[in-house]
Amino acid sequence: LAKTTQPISMDSYEGQEVNITCSHNNIATNDYITWYQQFPSQGPRFIIQGYKTKVTNEVASLFIPADRKSSTLSLPRVSLSDTAVYYCLAASGGSYIPTFGRGTSLIVHP
């Protein structure tokens, strides 16, 4: 299980693009990178997942360089409702113990 490191907190303003980078230096060949979002008083929810290069969905983009030792979650034009904690996981399917860590607390200001 690859250990991940991400900033504890970030601040942004409405309309800006936010990039949250996660380091996973010892990522394994079979590991996928998954990001979750957690609002206060709710359980985390899946945002996006990728293996390499770039993945985009209606919520975010995920950039993974060739060496896969890091990944960047990109949130375009954030709004106040994007204020949440964002968790990065690097793991493979099957038998693994998920480690969410403390995540990155993103605060979007008016």
Add this chain to the structure above:
Amino acid sequence: GAGVSQSPSNKVTEKGKDVELRCDPISGHTALYWYRQSLGQGLEFLIYFQGNSAPDKSGLPSDRFSAERTGGSVSTLTIQRTQQEDSAVYLCASSLVRTVDTDTQYFGPGTRLTVL
């Protein structure tokens, strides 16, 4: 379709009492996880069930904590002789285990436990 449900949503108990927390996973999901989240902290893994395999209990903090999963579906997390430090939100998640990519976990709303 229905997501993961948990009950009760809030539980207040006195120190020393036993509590049971329930999780109903998404139908057909073979994997089920329990986590604990203290105020302002990340998710602490507690236990993992996968199909009919023996559960991975490596995250349980003490022998006062136990969990079972009946019929491969509903799960109950039991905390005996509760202590104030057990106060936290207990989250349950389920997933369809796939062999190619990682499991996407679907979380319930959690049970907020307060031990007085």
